[in-house]
Amino acid sequence: MFTCVMNRTQKGAELRDVMVESIGSLMDADDRVLALEADLGDASRFTRLAKTHPGKLIQCGISEANMVGVAAGLSSEGFHPFLHTFGPFATRRCFDQIFLSGAYAKNTLTIYGSDPGFCVGTNGGTHTTWEDMALMRSIPGALVCDPADEVQLRWLVSAVAQRDGISYIRANRKAVRNLYEQGSTFELGRANCLRTGDDVLLVAEGQLVSDALDAAEELSAAGIGCTVLDMFCIKPLDEAAILEHAENKRLVVTFENHGVIGGMGEAVAAVMAEHALPARLVRMGVHERFGQVGNPDWLQAAYGLTATDVVRTVKEALA
Structure with missing residues (x-):
């Protein structure tokens, strides 16, 4: 299913680019896929989706809880929304909305919480999350994933698009060291x-x-x-x-x-x-x-x- 690369000193593509490209491919194949942002479209590169897939990106501004509410409403109408903001804002700031409007209401939300932990860099303590997995693990039925590199992330985005409910992906925005060979496949819930x-x-x-x-x-x-x-x-x-x-x-x-x-x-x-x-x-x-x-x-x-x-x-x- 998977093969490790021989040289792990090299970095792959930036993970935010991989995320955007993967969501764009899903949009090409499925009209129900939408993207939502909370005023970080340049940081996440989600703004590219507005150009490549007009009408598919919803900019919600600095109002993360409202973004989750909008996404939940779209899900209830049959859409599959992909949401992005930094990890603490994607979880800690709007946990109640994810829990009730998302999970409890049986809606489907795929959440990309970027720059977890030390990945946040110079954005500092207000933007640091050491607790996002603890929060998301507590939601009944939620999927919580932390991909190791660009290959695993690309596979993961495609995999979660096939499931209902809450899916949380925490990952750096920037490039990380290569771990897996291109084309490797994985299995949710299997190490x-x-x-x-x-x-x-x-x-x-x-x-x-x-x-x-x-x-x-x-x-x-x-x-x-x-x-x-x-x-x-x-x-x-x-x-x-x-x-x-x-x-x-x-x-x-x-x-x-x-x-x-x-x-x-x-x-x-x-x-x-x-x-x-x-x-x-x-x-x-x-x-x-x-x-x-x-x-x-x-x-x-x-x-x-x-x-x-x-x-x-x-x-x-x-x-």
Whole structure:
């Protein structure tokens, strides 16, 4: 189904361009597909859809809750709306509208919350979300995904277009390192095992999967074998993969660009506790902190979310 690229140092296309191109392709094939923006059309490149697909982009202004209400109304009339704004505004600011007008009313909304966590960069703390997955995971029936690269994102947009209900995609706007070969396919709710090792299970999501692989390579050179799972679909979670690959491991580490409360690590912890898995669990994410201003690379290091941090964490835990 999927193949990893040999050279992961190269970056692919900007993810916002991939999103726009993918939505445009859906619009070509289905008149029901519409796009909605909250005054970030230049940042997301959604304004291109107004030129390539006239009448298909609705600019709602800086009124995210209203945008969700408009989208819910369109869904009730048979349309499939794709919404974009930055992650905190796509979730925290309009959670009640998504929950009631969207999910409770059985409407279909696909939400692109861009620049999660450290990806926000110089937009700073007001635009930082460490809690978007926690919110969206709590919605009954919602799909919550964090694609690792442009190939997975392109596949994901096509896949969610086939489902009803709430779908939340969190992803950088900018280019990230390539992970998968072009044409790779995936399965919603199923993790991808990218390498195997006997000592440690690393469960990562989003663009941090590439960093997890970097860490696994360094640990392997030190005699510590690591299995790496790409848990791009956080809800529904691939519990079977966790049970299979955590068995007989000395350590399980979850690695996410999100707060440790309510994120992927907490979901993995619940599975391990319910099945009484003996391996120790360490959750790598953000602990009780707000966002701040800085470039993404600096922020990633400041919050302890680099491959170097994984290597150190694993060695300390095993020691």
